[in-house]
Amino acid sequence: MATMKDVAKLASVSTSTVSHVMNATRFVSEDIAKRVQAAAQQLNYHGPSAVARSLKQNCTKTIGMLVTTSTNPFYAEVVRSVEQACYQQGYNLILCNTEGDAQRLKRSLTTLIERRVDGLIMMCAMLEGEDALIYRRLDSLPVVVMDWGQVDFPCDKIQGHSRQGGILATQYLIDNGHTQIGCITGPRNRQQADLRYQGFVDAMQAANLPINPDWVVEGNFETEGGKAAFAKLQAVGSLPTALFVCNDMMAIGVLHEAQRTGVQIPEQLSVIGYDNIQLAKFMTPALTSIHQSKARLGAAAVHALIARLQDPNLPPQFMDIEPRVTVRASVSQR
Structure with missing residues (x-):
């Protein structure tokens, strides 16, 4: 099995240069990057796995989102804006539908925590009573709650006014x-x-x-x-x-x-x-x-979460998205 040293030798560069090309951690000239990529392809070298990198860096570049499934397209439009904002910031999104079921929500939370997501966006009904004890597992995980009710754990909150x-x-x-x-x-x-x-x-x-x-x-x-x-x-x-x-x-x-x-x-x-x-x-x-702007809701949630990841000591963030009337034909003057 080819190693990073093999790629470096074939491409006539240092192993650190190969690492920077593979992990996009530093600017490398286009000519050198192409040589490294060609050598890696020739040797069938794929670099360290995402799991290995995440364990080493304690960062998976992945955000989890919990949402109540509904026939309401509002949720789909918000999820789309969240996914787009994640993509623009270089993050992947794992989406879990809770179906409004407490046990499904608990299982989804456990799954996302075990997958080592960097943070959570929650747009679903909150657990109550003994079920809410699972939130203790979120102590070290940044959480943004979107457009929902009161919560009794530390989080940032984005909602429509x-x-x-x-x-x-x-x-x-x-x-x-x-x-x-x-x-x-x-x-x-x-x-x-x-x-x-x-x-x-x-x-x-x-x-x-x-x-x-x-x-x-x-x-x-x-x-x-x-x-x-x-x-x-x-x-x-x-x-x-x-x-x-x-x-x-x-x-x-x-x-x-x-x-x-x-x-x-x-x-x-x-x-x-x-x-x-x-x-x-x-x-x-x-x-x-x-x-109420679904695009602003989604983008604000992602940006709040990334800001929290970059500075865990930020004071709690709370943002209202201001509404406005969109006039069409279903209201008449009297």
Whole structure:
């Protein structure tokens, strides 16, 4: 089996030069690099394995990400931005789907720790009770939590400013002349869902508008949940003139159910969603939505993690991604 010395001899360079070419640890002229690579290929030499290098350097250039699988394309768009940011920074990404299951989350955490990932990005429901004891294994591992609830272990946090987004959505409906406004919330036990609802309440109270409890329905952030929530609104009797739906997937379910039952949007009911997923602009009518940048979320998480790897003594980082209204055709003026 060929060694680094064999490659160095054939390429007429030093062993240290071969090492720098193989590991990209120092600039080497293009001519010398080509000679080394040609010699390595001729001798079928592949250099030290990634595992061996990681053991020696205590760095695998790998980041693990835990995400709750969902039919919501929002997650896929965020994961794509994380992967792109990892690639640009020279890191690999290992993605684990938790499916919202505590045991699967524990197993995935164990697997990522055993694979010696340099850090973790978590975008999933957190473990509670005795299950949460596994977080003690994260003491020496940098962690960034994305767009989720409270955590009881040291980490950096990147999230969308959900309460402000709820205010923007509701205020946009008010600015378009609506006073009878309802809200389909996400699961209220999830912090981001509750913050979006609190933003709705803030805007309604600031405008001195009453909140009809019959027009506030809890959904599950999925399309079917939006359909079911809209059916509950219809069962109550008269509909509001406008509806803040706390994510786009539920809003798509609302549009579908409204069309099925003959409710015209936006003529009879204006709808604004949240997340501004790519699918929103292709709905009929095109969905007005609160935009939170998935690209910025992903990039911010990766950059925060790498900054923590470079300086473990940094103070905890917390970043809100500011939302904005993306205007389309699903909201009418009154």
